[in-house]
Amino acid sequence: xxxxxxxxxxxxxxxxxxxxxxxxxxxxxxxxxxxxxxxxxxxxxxxxxxxxxxxxxxxxxxxxxxxxxxxxxxxxxxxxxxxxxxxxxxxxxxxxxxxxxxxxxxxxxxxxxxxxxxxxxxxxxxxxxxxxxxxxxxxxxxxxxxxxxxxxxxxxxxxxxxxxxxxxxxxxxxxxxxxxxxxxxxxxxxxxxxxxxxxxxxxxxxxxxxxxxxxxxxxxxxxxxxxxxxxxxxxxxxxxxxxxxxxxxxxxxxxxxxxxxxxxxxxxxxxxxxxxxxxxxxxxxxxxxxxxxxxxxxxxx
Amino acid sequence: xxxxxxxxxxxxxxxxxxxxxxxxxxxxxxxxxxxxxxxxxxxxxxxxxxxxxxxxxxxxxxxxxxxxxxxxxxxxxxxxxxxxxxxxxxxxxxxxxxxxxxxxxxxxxxxxxxxxxxxxxxxxxxxxxxxxxxxxxxxxxxxxxxxxxxxxxxxxxxxxxxxxxxxxxxxxxxxxxxxxxxxxxxxxxxxxxxxxxxxxxxxxxxxxxxxxxxxxxxxxxxxxxxxxxxxxxxxxxxxxxxxxxxxxxxxxxxxx
Ligand SMILES: Nc1ncnc2c1ncn2[C@@H]1O[C@H](COP(=O)(O)OP(=O)(O)OP(=O)(O)O)[C@@H](O)[C@H]1O
Ligand SMILES: [Mg+2]
Numbered sequence: 001x002x003x004x005x006x007x008x009x010x011x012x013x014x015x016x017x018x019x020x021x022x023x024x025x026x027x028x029x030x031x032x033x034x035x036x037x038x039x040x041x042x043x044x045x046x047x048x049x050x051x052x053x054x055x056x057x058x059x060x061x062x063x064x065x066x067x068x069x070x071x072x073x074x075x076x077x078x079x080x081x082x083x084x085x086x087x088x089x090x091x092x093x094x095x096x097x098x099x100x101x102x103x104x105x106x107x108x109x110x111x112x113x114x115x116x117x118x119x120x121x122x123x124x125x126x127x128x129x130x131x132x133x134x135x136x137x138x139x140x141x142x143x144x145x146x147x148x149x150x151x152x153x154x155x156x157x158x159x160x161x162x163x164x165x166x167x168x169x170x171x172x173x174x175x176x177x178x179x180x181x182x183x184x185x186x187x188x189x190x191x192x193x194x195x196x197x198x199x200x201x202x203x204x205x206x207x208x209x210x211x212x213x214x215x216x217x218x219x220x221x222x223x224x225x226x227x228x229x230x231x232x233x234x235x236x237x238x239x240x241x242x243x244x245x246x247x248x249x250x251x252x253x254x255x256x257x258x259x260x261x262x263x264x265x266x267x268x269x270x271x272x273x274x275x276x277x278x279x280x281x282x283x284x285x286x287x288x289x290x291x292x293x294x295x296x297x298x299x300x301x
Numbered sequence: 302x303x304x305x306x307x308x309x310x311x312x313x314x315x316x317x318x319x320x321x322x323x324x325x326x327x328x329x330x331x332x333x334x335x336x337x338x339x340x341x342x343x344x345x346x347x348x349x350x351x352x353x354x355x356x357x358x359x360x361x362x363x364x365x366x367x368x369x370x371x372x373x374x375x376x377x378x379x380x381x382x383x384x385x386x387x388x389x390x391x392x393x394x395x396x397x398x399x400x401x402x403x404x405x406x407x408x409x410x411x412x413x414x415x416x417x418x419x420x421x422x423x424x425x426x427x428x429x430x431x432x433x434x435x436x437x438x439x440x441x442x443x444x445x446x447x448x449x450x451x452x453x454x455x456x457x458x459x460x461x462x463x464x465x466x467x468x469x470x471x472x473x474x475x476x477x478x479x480x481x482x483x484x485x486x487x488x489x490x491x492x493x494x495x496x497x498x499x500x501x502x503x504x505x506x507x508x509x510x511x512x513x514x515x516x517x518x519x520x521x522x523x524x525x526x527x528x529x530x531x532x533x534x535x536x537x538x539x540x541x542x543x544x545x546x547x548x549x550x551x552x553x554x555x556x557x
Contacts (some may be wrong), residue, residue: 045534073514131397182323184400184403186403187403187405187406188402189356189398189399189403190394190397190403190404190405190462190465191405192354192356192389193356193392193395193396193397193399193466194392194393194416194417194421194422194466195389195390195392195393195417195421195422195469196397196417196421197385197389198385200389200420200421204416204420205405207403208407209406209407214507285407285449
């Protein structure tokens with residue numbers, strides 16, 4: 001029951017016994033269920049670890065092939081393809097996002113079509129299309145000026161780069177567009193008011209502030225790109241998974257080589273997550289600090 | 302008269318869909334004049350300012366800034382709409398200060414001020430920085446040159462915004478309710494900066510609810526309602542002895 005204070009100020013009277021608290025003891029909350037959950041998870045984890053340790057996996061084979069030449073070459077190809085395809089994807093994403101938001105209806109329609117087509121068809125299919133472009137156009141170039149045989153130009157590398165980069169661009173365009181929309185319209189008006197053209201405003205004022213919104217999802221997409229490069233194994237691009245496969249076709253150590261590839265993917269993805277943390281920190285300039293930024297470790301989970 | 306007025310608006314109309322936001326506005330602003338625009342919310346004050354620096358396109362009528370037709374080029378009897386670049390060039394000579402400051406969030410106070418001169422006017426950076434520091438000093442914020450907008454109070458942000466507009470060396474300054482997003486104790490510092498500017502001879506159009514400021518600084522006051530100019534005259538005529546009942550009601554409501 002609430003004590004009924006009659007004094008003119010409404011503070012409780014400290015002399016009354018129910019308000020004397022000096023002798024009371026604080027007992028922190030006990031998280032019994034957390035402990036129980038942790039125990040259970042440890043048990044499951046131990047079981048799985050034991051199963052792998054004693055299962056049909058030759059760990060010394062994993063160790064032996066971990067730095068094999070073919071695996072290293074595959075790793076380099078995977079990383080190169082990730083970087084190039086993302087650069088192409090971000091470039092196309094920014095260009096098409098700007099086109100999409102342009103007052104010019106022609107540009108807008110083109111951007112719309114691009115996003116619709118490349119988001120609407122499977123990536124694997126697009127890769128196969130690029131790879132087989134020679135079936136449609138035996139020669140490419142400008143007739144009379146220069147012409148090349150398509151099979152010579154569209155190598156597995158080119159087909160993969162075009163397939164991954166152009167597909168990525170369609171997704172990145174949407175990310176960039178939402179980033180641009182997140183910047184207050186007042187910023188654009190202030191920029192116009194000091195005599196900036198539309199494109200200068202985008203470049204100097206809007207895009208730098210949109211970056212804060214754009215980077216987390218793009219970071220996410222870089223990470224999924226690392227893994228998407230593995231699809232290029234179907235069109236003979238020598239990335240890490242394909243090279244792991246060619247090794248196990250020869251020695252039949254399927255699981256061991258898949259584990260090697262998996263470990264390398266994890267290493268690359270973790271390294272990228274750390275990079276993303278610092279990039280986000282850079283673009284958070286002028287907006288109150290680290291509040292909503294996950295630390296690198298959380299990020300890679 | 303040998304010097305043309307700074308602003309001449311003739312029969313300006315603006316529609317948003319079927320809503321007529323500006324109805325046949327005709328106003329002259331002489332060089333060095335401070336015109337205060339007052340009126341109830343939604344009366345078209347902001348729209349009028351935005352038409353002057355072409356953040357909105359006028360649907361009918363025309364505006365001349367210092368003798369130059371805004372937004373169009375006249376060839377014979379035809380008016381050709383200007384392109385993005387030409388409009389940007391026209392805006393360089395018009396400074397605008399917004400109700401919500403709109404400082405560039407990713408730039409420091411100093412960078413906000415030098416951005417226009419360096420990027421839009423292509424002036425050398427060293428010169429722009431020197432001038433920006435002088436402007437920061439003029440609005441009393443030398444100590445805040447490296448602060449980001451989020452680290453400044455509303456009044457400080459608005460003073461930086463004034464400095465940013467002045468850095469373009471404008472011949473006309475537009476203020477859209479520059480103090481109405483501010484806490485009452487911060488209003489004074491911004492009005493002081495504006496008073497200072499008016500004294501230096503700048504041509505200004507100020508939309509404001511600060512009738513005290515209008516009375517003291519304005520050379521002329523315009524009362525707008527429902528997209529039209531109801532009456533205009535000296536501060537005394539409009540603020541002390543308004544003729545029109547709508548003006549009277551509005552002033553009574555603001556003073557209450
Ligand atoms: N972009 C827009 N689209 C549609 N209607 C608009 C737009 N901008 C303004 N309006 C309308 O035009 C009218 C005039 O608006 P304006 O902002 O000029 O009023 P104001 O006098 O500045 O009011 P306040 O004192 O509230 O700022 C209002 O009815 C408003 O709703
Ligand atoms: Mg307004």
